[in-house]
Amino acid sequence: MTAADGLLTVSDVRHAYDGRPVLQGVDLTLNPGEIYALLGANGAGKTTLIRTLCGRLKPDAGTVRLNGQDPARVPSARAVLGLVPQEIALYPHLTVSENLATFASLAQVPRAAVAEAVQRAMSLTRILDRAHVPVRHLSGGYQRRTNIAAAIVHQPRLLILDEPTVGVDIDARAALDSVIRGLRDLGVAILMTTHDLDQAGGLADRVGFLQSGRMVLEGAPATLLASAFGERMELVVQLSEAPNPEAAERLGQEGLAPVEQRADLWARLDSDGYESAGLLHTRLQAIGLRPREIRVRAPSLHHLFSQVTDGTVAG
Amino acid sequence: MIRLQMTLAMIKVMALELWRDRAALVMTFLLPPLVFLIFSSVFAGATGEDIQPKLGVADLAGNEVSGRVMGGLLASAEIRAERVTPASVEAVRAGVKSGRFDAGLVIRSDPAGAGRPFLIIADPGRAVAAPLAQARVQQVLARVAPDAALQRSVRDLAPALGDLTPAQSQRLDATAAALRDRPPSGLDAGLFEREDLKDARKGGAVIAYYAGGVMILFALFSAMQGALGLMDERRSGVADRLLAGVAGMGPVVDGKFAFLVGQALVQAVAIFATAQLVYSVPVVQHLGLWLPTTLAAAVCSAGLALGLVSVCRTREQAQMLSTFVILVLAAIGGSMVPRFLMPAWLQTVGWFTPHAWVIDAYQGILWRDAGLSQVYRAWGVLFAIGGAGLVLAQTLARRSRQ
Numbered sequence: 001m002t003a004a005d006g007l008l009t010v011s012d013v014r015h016a017y018d019g020r021p022v023l024q025g026v027d028l029t030l031n032p033g034e035i036y037a038l039l040g041a042n043g044a045g046k047t048t049l050i051r052t053l054c055g056r057l058k059p060d061a062g063t064v065r066l067n068g069q070d071p072a073r074v075p076s077a078r079a080v081l082g083l084v085p086q087e088i089a090l091y092p093h094l095t096v097s098e099n100l101a102t103f104a105s106l107a108q109v110p111r112a113a114v115a116e117a118v119q120r121a122m123s124l125t126r127i128l129d130r131a132h133v134p135v136r137h138l139s140g141g142y143q144r145r146t147n148i149a150a151a152i153v154h155q156p157r158l159l160i161l162d163e164p165t166v167g168v169d170i171d172a173r174a175a176l177d178s179v180i181r182g183l184r185d186l187g188v189a190i191l192m193t194t195h196d197l198d199q200a201g202g203l204a205d206r207v208g209f210l211q212s213g214r215m216v217l218e219g220a221p222a223t224l225l226a227s228a229f230g231e232r233m234e235l236v237v238q239l240s241e242a243p244n245p246e247a248a249e250r251l252g253q254e255g256l257a258p259v260e261q262r263a264d265l266w267a268r269l270d271s272d273g274y275e276s277a278g279l280l281h282t283r284l285q286a287i288g289l290r291p292r293e294i295r296v297r298a299p300s301l302h303h304l305f306s307q308v309t310d311g312t313v314a315g
Numbered sequence: 316m317i318r319l320q321m322t323l324a325m326i327k328v329m330a331l332e333l334w335r336d337r338a339a340l341v342m343t344f345l346l347p348p349l350v351f352l353i354f355s356s357v358f359a360g361a362t363g364e365d366i367q368p369k370l371g372v373a374d375l376a377g378n379e380v381s382g383r384v385m386g387g388l389l390a391s392a393e394i395r396a397e398r399v400t401p402a403s404v405e406a407v408r409a410g411v412k413s414g415r416f417d418a419g420l421v422i423r424s425d426p427a428g429a430g431r432p433f434l435i436i437a438d439p440g441r442a443v444a445a446p447l448a449q450a451r452v453q454q455v456l457a458r459v460a461p462d463a464a465l466q467r468s469v470r471d472l473a474p475a476l477g478d479l480t481p482a483q484s485q486r487l488d489a490t491a492a493a494l495r496d497r498p499p500s501g502l503d504a505g506l507f508e509r510e511d512l513k514d515a516r517k518g519g520a521v522i523a524y525y526a527g528g529v530m531i532l533f534a535l536f537s538a539m540q541g542a543l544g545l546m547d548e549r550r551s552g553v554a555d556r557l558l559a560g561v562a563g564m565g566p567v568v569d570g571k572f573a574f575l576v577g578q579a580l581v582q583a584v585a586i587f588a589t590a591q592l593v594y595s596v597p598v599v600q601h602l603g604l605w606l607p608t609t610l611a612a613a614v615c616s617a618g619l620a621l622g623l624v625s626v627c628r629t630r631e632q633a634q635m636l637s638t639f640v641i642l643v644l645a646a647i648g649g650s651m652v653p654r655f656l657m658p659a660w661l662q663t664v665g666w667f668t669p670h671a672w673v674i675d676a677y678q679g680i681l682w683r684d685a686g687l688s689q690v691y692r693a694w695g696v697l698f699a700i701g702g703a704g705l706v707l708a709q710t711l712a713r714r715s716r717q
Contacts, residue, residue, distance in 0.1 A: 054559040075561050083559035085552030091328055093335040098328075105324035106567070107560050108317050134335070151556065160559070 006031045007080070007158055007189045008053065013062035015048060022048045023059065024213040032157060035180065035190045037200035039301070040210035041309055046193045049210065050160060053191070054083060066158065079108070082156035086163040088143045089150070092136035096127055096146050099135055100153045107154035117153050124186075125149040125179050141172025145179060152183065159183060161192040165199055177203055197301040207301065209308045216308055221301060228307065229299040233273035235280060236295045239264045243289060250287050254280065269299065318569075321562055325570020326577075329541060333578075339540070347533035347582050348589040354525045355594060368444045368451070369395045371416035373402040376432065380463045381422045384452075387459030388420070394451040396420075404434070411436050417444035420452060427463035429470060461498050462491035520682045521653070526590040527677030528650035531612050531670045533586075534579035535644070538620035539637035541575045545621070545708075546630035554715065564712035568625075572617050572705055579613030596681055604680045604690060611694045612673045614701035619669065622704030625711040644668045672696050 006029035015023040022045050030036050040046050051057040052064055055071030055078055064070060069077035090099045100118040109117050122128045125145040130138060135146060144164060151159060161180070165173045173196075180203060184190055194200050200207055201221050209217040217224060235256075242263035243251060256266035270276040277294045284291050333339055374385045388396035397416070399406045407419035419436035426432045433452060437445035456464060469479070469487060479487065548554045548567065557564055587605070590596040598605055623640060627633035645651055647661065648670020654662050665671040676693035679685030 056558055075563075078559060079561050081559055083556050085555045087550070087552035089552030089556045091332060091553070093332045094328065098331060102324050102328050103556070106321050106557055106562060108321070108562060110317075111320055154560075 007067060008191070009063075009065040010049075010053070011063045011065075013049070013052060013059045013064060015052065015057065015059045015061075017048075022213050023052070023062075025062070026210070026213070026215050028208065028215065028218075030158065030189045030191055032189050033184055033187045034206065035184050035192065035204045037204035037207040038191060038193045038210060039195075039197065039200060039207055039305060040193075044210040045213040046210055047162075048213075050083075050162060050191075050193065053160065054078065054081065079154070080157040082151035082154065082159045084148050084151045084159065084161040084164055086166060088135070088147050090135045090143070090146060093134055095132050095134050096122065096138070096149070097131040099146065100149055103150040104153045109154050117155070120155075121149040121153040124152065124182060126175070139172070140168050141175060144168055144172065144176055148176070148179060152188070156188070158189045158191065161190065161194075163194055164192060165194065165196050173199065197305055201301045209305070211308060217304070224304060225299055225301070228304055229269060230271075232269040232271050232299065233296050234267055234299050234303065235270050235273075235277055236265065236267045236297065237280070237284070237291050238293045238295075239266070240290050240292045247287065247289055251284075251289075254283065269303075318562075318566060321566035322569045322573060325567050326574045329544065329571060329574040332544075333541075342540075343533075343537045343578065344582060344585055347529055348585045350533070351526060351529040351586045351589060352593065354529060355522045355590070367393060367395050368417040368447050369415075370397070370448050370451070371399045371407050371410040371419045372396050372422070373399040373404065373407045373420070374422045375402055375404075376422045376424050376426070378425050380426045380460050381432075383459045384422060384426055384456060387455040388452065391451065391455050393454060394448065404436075407436050411438050414438075418448040420448065425463075426456065426460055427466040429467075458498050461494040465491050465494060520678065522590055522594040522596050523678045523681040524649075524653060524674060526586055526596060526681070527674040528645075528648075528670065530583050530586050530609075530677070531616065531648070531673040532641070532645045532650040533582055534612060534616035535620060535669075536641050537578055537582065538575045538616040539624070539641060541571060541578065542617075542620040542624035543630060543633055543637070544571060545624050546627065546633050549715075550630060558715065564715060565709060568621060568705070568708050568712050572621055572708070575617035575620065576610075576613045579616050580609060583609045583613065598681065601680045601684075604685075604687065605677075607694060608673070608676045608680060608690060611676075611697035611701075612669070615669045615673075615697035615704075616701070618701030618704030618708075620704070621708035622706075625708040644670055647671075649674050669697055669700055 008028070008030040010026055010028040013023050013026045014021070026045070026049060028036075028049075038046055038049070048057065052059050053066070053071070055064075055066070055073075055075075058072045064072070066077045067080045071077045071081070091102065094102065097118055100121055101114050104114045104117045105111070119128075122131055125148050127142055127145050127149060130142055130146075133142075135143060138146065148159075148161070148164065164180070165176055168176065177199065180190060180192070184205075192200075192204070204221060206219060207221055207224065208215050219227075236259065237251075237256060251266050255268040255270075257268065259265040259267045273296050277296050281291060281294055333343065370388065372385060372388055374381050385398065388394060389398065399410055399419070404421050407416075407421055410416045411419045418438070421434040421436065422432060423434055424430060424432045435445050435449055435452075437448075465487070473479070545554075545568075548557075548564075554564060554567075557567060587596070587598045587609075591598045620637070623636055624633045627636055647665050648654075648668030649657070649665055650670050654665055654671065654674070657665070672693040676685075676690045676697075679689050683689075
């Protein structure tokens with residue numbers, strides 16, 4: 001492995017199931033101390049890519065190097081990897097510490113070092129106070145943190161998180177984000193898949209949009225947003241009721257398009273932001289529409305994601 | 316060494332999961348001896364001589380001999396006879412029909428007289444009760460009214476021999492009186508002589524049979540439940556987590572196998588300890604052969620369960636397959652009904668189940684004092700099944716990385 005190589009390097013990886021291409025030349029590099037959010041709609045190829053990174057799937061073409069070695073051919077290469085599945089992948093009748101000790105042993109942590117490894121993992125994920133509670137009695141947030149603790153108990157250098165915040169409330173998500181940042185600060189490389197674009201935008205150093213097996217867009221969130229939208233802001237109009245076909249046509253003429261498949265919510269990108277909002281309000285009233293609210297907001301990864309899935313943005 | 320540590324970690328997981336699931340704990344260790352006690356209680360008394368059918372009796376003859384027969388039946392320990400009132404055929408029929416009696420007996424006329432003095436009323440649903448009741452009545456008749464039997468025999472012979480002379484009639488009456496006063500010690504009329512096997516232990520064969528039958532039934536049942544954990548690990552993502560690691564699922568399968576073998580051994584101890592304590596089955600006296608037989612049965616059940624569960628894709632599939640396999644193998648293999656009651660072809664098919672081998676080995680050791688030469692084949696079959704199941708489970712666990 002050269003200094004230029006990342007901890008994880010994926011080069012032109014291709015794979016097909018029964019002749020149907022799922023990965024079509026994916027490149028990806030991940031460095032220590034970096035959080036990378038892999039985004040994409042269902043069926044984009046995220047799960048296949050993760051299986052490839054874990055060495056569970058040998059790609060039809062291309063290379064995967066984990067710490068300089070092929071994880072599918074060299075099992076020991078996977079020692080640097082920790083996987084946090086989307087499900088709570090723990091033994092429910094066992095306590096937190098018993099679970100972590102089990103996964104430490106199964107990850108080949110020497111017996112004498114297991115207790116210390118368990119303490120460290122609980123400390124990093126801030127679950128020490130639940131050490132002796134059976135997992136099935138934990139709240140959703142604590143279960144998620146224990147799920148992460150079980151993946152870092154053998155001190156991996158690369159942590160893969162598959163939808164780490166599914167089904168957790170806002171407080172629990174904030175706690176999870178804090179844990180993930182803490183691990184990043186310790187030099188752990190983190191690759192996460194998520195449908196939570198707000199979390200990805202707030203947490204990731206880089207994001208990658210996977211669509212139909214291709215990495216169509218990749219980079220730092222701020223850079224990508226600036227590149228896609230420039231100085232433009234988004235005007236979001238909420239109507240008091242769904243417009244009739246004639247009014248909808250007039251809205252379209254104003255450059256507005258329905259948002260999130262809601263008939264009462266329309267939006268457009270605009271360079272003049274707040275100034276345009278006032279003018280737009282006047283024009284909508286003139287054509288007999290009564291906007292309940294017009295908001296001005298900075299474009300987010302949601303907009304970028306929509307443009308990627310619409311095909312407006314191409315890599 | 317590290318592989319052993321991983322296997323031990325998995326054994327600990329399974330032990331803790333079982334220990335903290337009280338319902339599973341009861342199912343695993345309390346239910347087997349309980350079911351064994353129930354089966355052995357039922358079938359130990361079902362070998363023929365110990366069955367005491369409930370008999371409703373009506374005496375329509377009302378003479379001295381029928382009174383003796385009625386008294387004999389009521390006093391008999393071999394049958395639970397009850398006088399039916401009012402004494403009528405209809406009342407006896409009604410008693411049998413309602414299930415109050417297993418069979419009915421009507422003494423229609425003088426038992427020493429001509430014709431057929433006894434009417435047995437049977438329910439086809441309990442057909443076995445009628446011949447049993449008839450045999451008991453014959454026993455009682457021979458005991459309390461042997462003179463009547465003699466007089467009936469002479470009357471039957473009269474057409475062939477001609478009328479008796481006064482002297483012959485006198486000697487017949489005297490013999491009948493002597494029989495009445497001092498009935499013969501044998502219970503039957505002297506047509507049969509019986510020889511029991513020397514040193515045979517009464518009832519022990521069935522107990523040993525069912526100890527083995529219940530042991531393999533529950534060992535396989537519990538092993539299937541434990542092996543279903545593989546499905547839970549797939550569903551919960553634990554398998555994904557482990558497959559992303561260095562060791563994969565191999566140590567998990569090893570750990571489960573070792574735990575399930577240990578679990579079956581503990582179950583066997585519970586069942587056979589009950590057999591020894593309650594029925595004096597000589598388990599400790601045959602420990603040398605009992606132990607390897609038990610180990611072979613435990614290995615067989617653990618390997619078979621893991622192999623079967625491994626070929627399933629979902630927990631639902633595995634649950635259905637395990638229920639199907641447990642019930643069918645137990646039924647064919649003799650865990651539910653003694654194999655000697657089965658038709659010959661089914662007994663032959665039974666040898667394709669581990670149950671038949673386990674039962675045969677245990678019965679051989681504990682009942683027939685069989686030696687190594689008579690059980691080694693069973694051990695071979697059981698270890699082979701268990702080994703094949705384990706290899707299959709390990710192979711599929713390796714493939715599950717894909």
